[in-house]
Amino acid sequence: MTKDKKTYHHGDLRKTLLDTATAIIREGGVESLSIRKLADQVGVSRTAPYHHFKDKNELLCAIAEQGFLQQDQAVKKIPAQYPTLLPAALFEQYVLAYIRFANEQPETYDLMFGREIWKTGTPTESLKVISKSSFRIWVEWIEELKEKNLFNQEEPTLRIAQASWAALHGLCRLFNDGIYVNREDLEAIATTTVHMLIQTSGKATKSKEIL
Amino acid sequence: MTKDKKTYHHGDLRKTLLDTATAIIREGGVESLSIRKLADQVGVSRTAPYHHFKDKNELLCAIAEQGFLQQDQAVKKIPAQYPTLLPAALFEQYVLAYIRFANEQPETYDLMFGREIWKTGTPTESLKVISKSSFRIWVEWIEELKEKNLFNQEEPTLRIAQASWAALHGLCRLFNDGIYVNREDLEAIATTTVHMLIQTSGKATKSKEIL
DNA sequence: ATATTATCTTGACGGTGTCTAGATTAATAA
DNA sequence: TTATTAATCTAGACACCGTCAAGATAATAT
Incomplete structure (x- = not known):
């Protein structure tokens, strides 16, 4: 029990739950979050969270939403x-900004695009909207x-947007899971990816037009 | 209980467990596999599997290993x-073969490269070896x-190998999770990815024009 | 035949998400 | 203000889960 004041009503439980849960996930991943432990840490009974989130799934979606907003914000600054x-x-720079977010908050990133929400669970309507608008930024x-x-x-x-975004996403996942690549090589591989994705010269378009 | 003959010793439990578990995962994903249900389905007590696999983690790694071998085999045929x-x-064709495997057995693919093994769990030494050798084929x-x-x-x-492989991997995950892309567009996006990844200018185009 | 080892079983422990029914308090209507 | 309603929180219970410990059974080695 973290809270001292033992009022029957918490006051702002929803926000507290969200923040605490976000912190837990950021540190130990989705698997480390249990409603019971969360409730206990916040100083509330195990079933209290269910008055603010229908499901564990809904909680996770809400956290993921915040992740999307945060990433959008971090990435929108680039042009200026x-x-x-x-x-x-x-x-x-776009690519690097994107990858850096995934690298700085790997667990949040994994939640945002992970099975837990998109395959096992059912993404909230509002999460779908936010994630789509996040992708739209990329498309633009x-x-x-x-x-x-x-x-x-x-x-x-x-x-092009789908393909390039998938390439980025693949990179992020590999780094996060530690498969086939070392973390130190992040920026180098990202740069290689960029070079491979973009049209390398003016000639390129030209020779294609000939085709 | 699927088995009729009720001998105290099963005979070939290890293989039976592996096959059944593989089938369960192929159908419903990692989350749908529980040691208890598996044991029950095979007709054996809940703790029997622990005499053949130290952990649930070890079972999963063994299944993932099979996945890698299977994919390697399917993909090695391409040149001939x-x-x-x-x-x-x-x-x-390489790319398409790779993606097709992920598309035909999405749950197996997700297990092979998923959190469950590489982040939450601890990959077996032998799985590490197999997955690395699988990547080496790609590098070659x-x-x-x-x-x-x-x-x-x-x-x-x-x-180049890391970047291109990550691009593939990203595509597979997106399709499997159903984020940002529709399944019907699989091959089209894969083709776009291919076009973006390969060199379009200079000598490369030359060899193309020879065609 | 006996001892050893591999295999399988039952029971138990602590953990999970979440449903139900009831307690408490805040907000609202009278 | 008072009475009622609605929001919020709690305790208990249920059905799962992974897996540890101790004991039963059968195959194998001596």
Whole structure:
């Protein structure tokens, strides 16, 4: 029991639960979060959380939502931060910003895109909305960069966005799970990915047009 | 209880457990597998499995191992299957073969690269070996294709392998979790990914034009 | 035949999510 | 203000889970 004042009504339990749960997950991953321990840590009975979240699933979705918002915010700053950068270098900054979030909060990231929510559980409507709008930001960037000839004009923007985003996502997951790659190589591999994804030269478009 | 003959000793419990567990996971994912239900389904007491696998974790690792072997086998056939294909098209076949496995056995794939084993649990030594050798196959392919100018010569092979593999992996996870993409678009997005990853300019295009 | 070892069983412990019914208090309507 | 309603919290119970310990049984080695 963390709380001293033992009022019957907590006052702002919903927010407290969300914050504490977020902290628990950030430290030990989804698996380390149990409603019972959470309730105990907050100083409330085991079933109290169910008056603020229908499910454990709903709690997780709410936490994931916060993650999306946080990432969006961190990543939206990029254009203003690097106003002079050329398209290719700007794209690299986008990628790095994205990856850095996943690297700094791996457990939150895993929750945001993990099985627990999207496969085992059922994502909340509001989470779906937020995650989609988060992806849309990415699509819009790709759109802009495509106009600046960074990507093949013949390829549909959505496809490019999906493919490039999947590439990023794959990187993040590998780093987070520690498969096939070392954490120190993060930025290097990210840079390689960027180089592979973008159109390498003006010639490229040209020779394709010939085709 | 599935088994009729009620001998005290099962005979080949280890294999039976492995096969049954694999089937359960293939159908309902890792979450749907419990040692107790598994034991019950096989017709044996709840703790019997512990004489063949130290842990649930060890069972999962053993199943994942089988997955890697199976995927390696399915994917190794490619070169012999398409002997006349040019590098770029061959690479695309590699990619498609890889993705198809993940698409046909999504739950097995998720187990092979999922948190359950690599983050929450502790991967068996033998699983580590097998998964690494599986990745090495990919690296060797990249090496070959790089020699044929499909990738930038200045980029280290390992980096290219990691980056391209991560891109694939990201795609598979997205499809499996159903985030941002529809299943019908699988091959189309995969193709886009291929086009983005390979070198489109200079000598590489040259060899393409020969076609 | 006896001892050893591998295999399997039953019972128990502590953990989980969450449903139900009841207690307490805050908010609201009269 | 008072009475009623609604929100919030608690305790108890249920059905799961992984797995440890101790004992039963059968195959194997001596």
